[in-house]
Amino acid sequence: MADGHRNALIVGASRGLGLGLVETFLKRGWTVTATQRKPSPELARLSSDALRVETVDIDDDGAVAALRERIGDERFDLVFVVAGVATQAHDPIETVPRAVAAQVYLTNAVSPVRFAEAFRDTLAPGGTLAVMSSILGSVGLNEAGGWENYRASKAALNTYLRSFEARHRDEGLSILLLHPGWVRTEMGGEEADIDIATSVTGTADVIESRLGETGIAYLDYTGKTLDW
Ligand SMILES: NC(=O)c1ccc[n+]([C@@H]2O[C@H](COP(=O)([O-])OP(=O)(O)OC[C@H]3O[C@@H](n4cnc5c(N)ncnc54)[C@H](OP(=O)(O)O)[C@@H]3O)[C@@H](O)[C@H]2O)c1
Structure with a gap:
């Protein structure tokens, strides 16, 4: 960010919140590398010199390693793993089914932290690693239950990221x-x-x-701190 220009990598940007974040950061003057799993017409519509589109499935370690290779020496002020499933x-x-439960856990918890590990050296000095969690990942705030497997996967994501931060605290x-x-x-x-x-x-x-x-x-979109 030496000249005030900011650069982001947004992972899981084919639709929904990832797509919206790409549009927002482009409007704010950032350059953005946005990833999709398969061609996204919505992402293609945002085409600009400031946008590069890459392809990666975060559950595929080989594809993540290949993306890291392609990124090379580029550095980001923000690496944001938005991808998730429910x-x-x-x-x-x-x-x-056990296979479904396991896949949600892999995509929502294991894959984001592996991606973080593979891409932490792409962060520019002072850069931010962000991961899309959920308030449903809070153990302390779980009064109502529901969304059981999804909740557990996001709670695991929070735990993995706390361990990641401790491992790399220096x-x-x-x-x-x-x-x-x-x-x-x-x-x-829709509700x-x-x-x-x-x-x-x-x-x-x-x-x-x-x-x-x-x-x-651990914050919500208004900046409020959430209980773990
Ligand atoms: N919407 C909410 O109210 C809400 C609330 C709390 C947290 N969140 C979290 O916010 C994030 C985005 O949610 P959303 O509402 O935008 O969901 P969405 O509309 O269902 O979009 C999910 C995105 O994740 C991508 N994705 C899923 N699995 C992936 C994988 N293995 N590798 C790469 N990309 C993958 C999808 O790509 P494809 O198009 O290829 O499937 C899509 O771009 C998720 O982590 C979700 O858990 C959402």
Whole structure:
């Protein structure tokens, strides 16, 4: 960010919140590398000199390593893993097939922290590693239950990132676990509280206001600290 110009890598940007974040950071003058798993017409529509589109599935270690190779010496002020799934989120855990439960855990918890490990050396000095968590990942705030397997996967994500921060504490990383609100996306559904624009504007404000702050924080899109 030497000349004030900012550069982001946003992972899981084919639709929903990832796509909205790409649009927001581009509007704010950032350059953005955005990833998709397969060609996304919505992402293609954002085409500009400031946008590079890459392809990666975060569950595929080979594809993540190949993306890291392609990134080379480029450095980011923000690496943001947004990708996540909510397969059979409404079903009680005892009715969810083991393979489905395991896949949600892998995509939501294991893959983001592996991605963070593979890409932490792409952070520019003072850069931020952000991961999209959820308020449902809070153990302390779980009064109502529901979304059992999804909740557990996001709680695991939070735990993995705290361990990641402890493992690399001497590197002075800046790590954010973010809750975007309950948002009207394919995952959030039509009944959700807020639209994508409200969520991603708030989330981008929180990130920009904290650039360069070291340590780990668990915050919602308004900047409020959440209980672990
Ligand atoms: N919406 C909400 O209310 C809400 C609330 C709290 C937290 N969140 C979290 O916010 C994040 C984004 O949610 P959303 O509402 O935007 O969901 P969405 O509309 O369902 O979008 C999910 C995104 O993740 C990508 N993705 C899924 N698995 C992936 C993988 N293995 N590798 C790479 N990309 C993958 C999808 O790509 P494809 O298009 O290829 O499937 C898509 O771009 C998720 O982590 C979610 O858990 C959402």
